[in-house]
Amino acid sequence: MQTPAPFEYERATSVEGAIASLERLGSDARIIAGGHSLLPMMKLRLANPEHLIDINDLHELSYIRDEGEEIAIGALTRHVELLDSALLAEWFPVFREAEQVIADPVVRNRGTMGGSLCQADAAEDLSAVAAAVKAKVVIRSTSGARTISMGEFHVGPYMTAVGEGELVTEVRIPKRPGGGSAHEKVERRAGDFAIAAVSAAVWIDGGTIADAGIGLSAVGPITIELTRAEELLRGRRPSEELFAQAGAIASEDCSPSADGRGPADYKRHLAGALTKRALRRATARALHQEA
């Protein structure tokens, strides 16, 4: 039987209360929402929090809102809500595509946006999506809120910039015109973690790529933001040759490990091929030529 080690449990009734508990309990405390990443880690003693603070009652953290220049997603928003959101599908179809291949429908009823990012598992899909669409993460504490980029958020394998006494409350994504996005994933079987996955977003202005975002999953110790390829794409006209160059950068700049899901050179190959495909489809969407 797999059971977590003993811990103390409390159910938060407000965001302020959850933050106060986090501050009081320090590094011994962890937030639990869906629990579908944290509880397996606790069963394996890879995580051993002495206190769990359950935020499932904080419905004020569950929303997907159009706030004019940005889309705001509450940290407690479930995968199934990200999958079903018409607003996200309109602006960032990459969310729906990724959500269709994240775990399985039963798990998606529980797992959350904030939990996925805070787990900081390099093989997890939503972190790559968030990196590609240039999402920002809002972190609250008793001294107020701070907002950081995805690049600043993930600081190492299973490590984030969230400090003691801090709670991730929201993810914000800037709405920019001319955008298109797509997610590509290769997995061993339905519901598994990726062998490799790539999220891409492009913003096209007057026939050239004004900006691009690319996030790679499962091909390094943390989610990889492919900044060298993003720089290459900016200001250029989209073409197959350009996408192939970006793919070559993905193969070079990733650092996969060989494991049960495949050897490193295969994963490098996948990173390149999936980057090319994701860019191709994201661009077609931006140009309303969806393939």
Add this chain to the structure above:
Amino acid sequence: MDVTITINGEPVTRDVEPRLLLVHFIRETPGLTGTHWGCDTSNCGACVVLMDGKPLKSCTTLAVMCEGHEITTVEALEVDGELDPVQQGFHEKHALQCGFCTPGMLMTSRALLDENPDPSDLEIRTAISGQICRCTGYQNIVAAVRWAADHEASTKQEAGA
């Protein structure tokens, strides 16, 4: 700590350690062993129950997290000796061999039909994609859910006629 969970309409109270998983609470306290405890890693889906009508893997949920929620287990499907249409479908279409995955499959199928009374085969396959049948009897499970959907549609039509 004391926790009260409503299981199949009945409140059940017990003093538990916070680390007790929902699957064990259900099997030990009201003694409802229809919910199976399988892989313990949220992969196999044998432990699926409904929480507020939605499928949930009870091996990856703490019992204390369920206070104030309605849990429905496989035992609630049959009412007054009448099997639920999904149970009838599993019988008609021989959708179980060893039967270990069946409670979870039934609960997910029930929730699917409650939300989508006329699912395509692909929608059925997607709905049960988080569950494993080690007898590999998937074809018959899909056929059973299809049977249940058709049966419910025709029953509804008769009632309306």
